[in-house]
Amino acid sequence: MVPLIIGCPLELFKGQVMNPINVGLVGAGTIGGGVVKILAKQGEFFRNKLGLPIYLKRVADVATQRFANLPVGDAACSANADDVLSDDEISIVVELVGGTAFARKLVLDALNRKKHVVTANKALLAEYGPEIFSAAEKNNVSVLFEAAVGGGMPTIKTIREAMIGNDIHAIKTIINGTCNYILSQMSGAGTAFETVLAEAQANGYAEADPTLDIGGGDTGHKVAIMASLLYGGYVPYDSIAIEGITSITPEDIAFAAELGYCIKLLGIIKHDAEANVVDVRVHPAMLHKEHILASVNDVFNAVLLEGDAVGDILLYGKGAGEMPTASAVVGDIIDAARDLVSGPVRRINMDYYAQEKELSLKPHGEVISRFYLRFTVKDEPGVLATIAAMFGEHGISIASVMQKEGFAKDAVPVIFLTHMAREEHFRTALQEIEHKSFIKHTTQVIRIED
């Protein structure tokens, strides 16, 4: 079964000699460690069942003490990524170093050496996508990035393979585990944002510097990648309207619940086929309790894809963490190995490489949605009617109103839900209202999605 020819192990699969497929891993931290573990456990299965003799040949990480705790097998381990890049027998490079400076150099170098690249680096692809996918195209190799968008969920594969017969006209996604965990905890116990964040940091659900998560940037990177893949044009990260969850209060969550809603941080992509513009945004949104995304809680993530043929497809799972993300990386290593054996598979790809073509984005002022408003007003007669009238003057009609007892002396919360309104009209009306003397605090605004 395994004849040894001049010291070189040759294996047969269905009567054919299999050439070893050598993988080089750069970055043996949390996710990289998970990848090493899965490759060690599943290697025999990949060889015998898939006919893909995948070998981890080299691992590079500056923190060389990590190697001792990992089942690296015969892999040569070093502190230097160049050891991976300069090894001509390595045909798949797995980039798990994170950040965008060194990772960018590494990925471009690997592609220019005609190595396939597997990465989980959403920031890298969102910010340097055109350059990277252009290098991949030029060198006729693949960049695979399932792990960059929703960790263990098969988001990219579903978009570009399973749903290939569909025009996907919208995506709504809860794709940041930290935010979803914080909002779920605030919702359960009525605890304030800052308290829950501190708890989340203490038990490892939030980074020491949580800015990219709670500010919505991480979700922004992921929707930028999905929108680029879906509609064939680059979506510059800084062109996306992004709001995080830091202003959400337990009171908003409680009021939302009373009205039959929950609050989630959503990434939203909507394609307006007629105008050929794409609405891409990230913000907290109220979802009706019966909405399928409303039951996605804690660190779980979900992607709701709306196709013209298949209708709604939801993918749900853990979007981050050691093993879920490593699972996605390994799925991509197998796809890259298949490409090596069979010749590049024809997938839809980022096709903006040639001319850095940018996608036409819908101006944020033109977005139409419903709004939840929590005004904090002086407790005096006529305020409610004045606000409603001022909205009316701007053509914004009110769906419901709820006045609550105040948190503080002389200041009471008044909740409005609007009907559908154009963002720019809504903002104009709101600005006028906020100039009124009865307004005691900045008004909370949350969009409502269905």
Added chain:
Amino acid sequence: MVPLIIGCPLELFKGQVMNPINVGLVGAGTIGGGVVKILAKQGEFFRNKLGLPIYLKRVADVATQRFANLPVGDAACSANADDVLSDDEISIVVELVGGTAFARKLVLDALNRKKHVVTANKALLAEYGPEIFSAAEKNNVSVLFEAAVGGGMPTIKTIREAMIGNDIHAIKTIINGTCNYILSQMSGAGTAFETVLAEAQANGYAEADPTLDIGGGDTGHKVAIMASLLYGGYVPYDSIAIEGITSITPEDIAFAAELGYCIKLLGIIKHDAEANVVDVRVHPAMLHKEHILASVNDVFNAVLLEGDAVGDILLYGKGAGEMPTASAVVGDIIDAARDLVSGPVRRINMDYYAQEKELSLKPHGEVISRFYLRFTVKDEPGVLATIAAMFGEHGISIASVMQKEGFAKDAVPVIFLTHMAREEHFRTALQEIEHKSFIKHTTQVIRIED
């Protein structure tokens, strides 16, 4: 771009000549019609973006009047499937005739002519899998069957590609839209099973002969296929324990709701890695309201896959219907076309073809679960205590008890929820209890899953 050489259209993709990939469709009914529509709409995209020049060359259907209403383009249409089979230029045959007699002959014939086959026929694969996958292996072609298991959801692709780095140790699935619709409707309005079924038939959510759906057989076919694919051994359809939903009453649904549960028809696969046996079953089950599957309502389906690396992944979508199923068929046509261009992709496959190896199934008596019981008893003192004592004698402990006012004179429902119990012990105890004179009707038993 498209030079004409001796009347033959040759197209270029990235500088390379693309040979046309000719598809033959047998069966132009609901799903087949959907496939014709998608191929007509997306053909240009497949050619220009994927480099896969897919042409629908022939369509066969005995109901030839169907052709007039479909965008068949230049396809040659006839009543005879042999026209598809005998066309040597057709390399992908799509079987959408349903049933197992003619379809079996057709699929085997196509495979023996070295054509790839795409099918949505779950009964065919569940009942004749070994013969079919053996023919595919012998002829080095693929049988693709995403549409057979959960329609538009990418179940098969997720199992054999995205989750390839995982041992999948369990699957729980709501995968029959008719049953889920009926149970959802009964739950909402408290309507009786027969009434909802009649309504579902009237509006097209249930077949005229609904036996295979409401009896659980359709779910059985699907779990048989998934278990075979997952664990590398044939699961004969008749070896699966299957219970349908016909005995579920609105009262059971109401009692379940009071206890915090809903009732769903589940397909369950659990791998006992230690004993290397697989527990495969189909039955109505109580799920806690917070369970992710509890929010899957109406005609929607879902598959919950439990992987050792990725954790829980849920796929949710429409599991049946014209366009969702056609979407899955077209995804498979594209995968088959990729195989044609690149050489067969190395996927995990049904690998029981060689020796018709059967999977070791867990004996049903050894399955351990919790149970909901609704006894209908004579309204007299001591009954509740007697039942509890008799369960106790068989080592089955009771988690909660609920006694309700009766529906009928002298007959009251008593609800028990047990702790974990072995099916055979439970059945022995139940049989003894049912011999007691205070039992007025057959006892309702529903398993509880978490």
